[in-house]
Amino acid sequence: MRLIAHRALRNGPNRELENHPLEISQCLDQGFEVEVDVWYQQGQWWLGHDEPTYPTTIEFLNQAGIWIHVKNFEAADKLVELTHQGWEFNFFAHDRDERTLTSHGFWWTQPGLEFGPRSIVVMPEWHVDVEHIESVWDWNCAGVCSDYVDRIRAAQRKSGK
Numbered sequence: 001m002r003l004i005a006h007r008a009l010r011n012g013p014n015r016e017l018e019n020h021p022l023e024i025s026q027c028l029d030q031g032f033e034v035e036v037d038v039w040y041q042q043g044q045w046w047l048g049h050d051e052p053t054y055p056t057t058i059e060f061l062n063q064a065g066i067w068i069h070v071k072n073f074e075a076a077d078k079l080v081e082l083t084h085q086g087w088e089f090n091f092f093a094h095d096r097d098e099r100t101l102t103s104h105g106f107w108w109t110q111p112g113l114e115f116g117p118r119s120i121v122v123m124p125e126w127h128v129d130v131e132h133i134e135s136v137w138d139w140n141c142a143g144v145c146s147d148y149v150d151r152i153r154a155a156q157r158k159s160g161k
Contacts, residue, residue: 069094092108122145
């Protein structure tokens with residue numbers, strides 16, 4: 001199962017750390033995949049949830065393990081253009097959708113909805129108490145995107161699953 005650090009968070013919500021380039025790199029170095037919020041404005045790539053916050057590069061975004069949540073139309077359109085030029089990004093766009101299909105064919109699925117073996121279940125902690133987050137290992141899904149990936153990994157290692 002894929003463990004995806006939501007906005008590069010590993011141990012719970014933290015507005016100061018989310019989408020920070022150093023946190024993203026640390027997650028990747030520790031073997032996690034990472035969901036990042038990406039903007040494209042006036043020829044510049046940015047990371048940030050509610051607004052462009054940290055400048056970045058297309059090369060940084062093209063690392064294996066990064067799931068790009070595009071935050072504006074310009075970013076989505078530019079990624080589609082680059083994909084047609086041979087770049088391989090894993091990206092998706094959604095707002096209030098229950099689920100959306102990523103460019104790599106996964107269903108990015110909101111909490112509490114039906115899911116299957118090609119689904120990434122987003123924020124399982126909104127449906128399962130954090131104290132019992134290890135139960136995600138019994139789910140029939142491709143992965144989870146959570147603020148608590150350290151806890152999920154520790155529970156998995158402890159259980160031997």
